[in-house]
Amino acid sequence: MKIRRTVAAIAATLLPVVTAGTGQAAGAAAYECTANHMCAYAWPGGDGERIELLFAVEDLGTWKGGVLNDQISSGWNRSPFPFCFYVDSQYRGERYQSAPGSSGWFPHNDAYSSIKRGSC
Numbered sequence: 001m002k003i004r005r006t007v008a009a010i011a012a013t014l015l016p017v018v019t020a021g022t023g024q025a026a027g028a029a030a031y032e033c034t035a036n037h038m039c040a041y042a043w044p045g046g047d048g049e050r051i052e053l054l055f056a057v058e059d060l061g062t063w064k065g066g067v068l069n070d071q072i073s074s075g076w077n078r079s080p081f082p083f084c085f086y087v088d089s090q091y092r093g094e095r096y097q098s099a100p101g102s103s104g105w106f107p108h109n110d111a112y113s114s115i116k117r118g119s120c
């Protein structure tokens, strides 16, 4: 009896760990990005609405009803090229260059309106 109680206690202890593991799996889904693309996300940490680019978008206001216009907070550049993010459409305004292979938080949070492959 004493042994069975111990096993039950361990099982109860492990249960929250399993739940946490499920949470980690959801976290691992963040930063989804097709190889060789520049991916940008609405939320920090590579989560939320995502755009995957090979070259450019001149006005995020016209992409998917503007769902990512002035919304991008993070990205993952899986391409071999730098990408330039602009706070205004038509590749104007303040800018941020995402280096090949880099990922993480972007400055100008919730401001980007156009993106183009190449150095800023």
Ligand SMILES: [Ca+2]
Residues within 6 Å of the ligand: 069, 070, 086, 087, 088, 089, 111, 112, 113
């Ligand atoms: Ca903007």
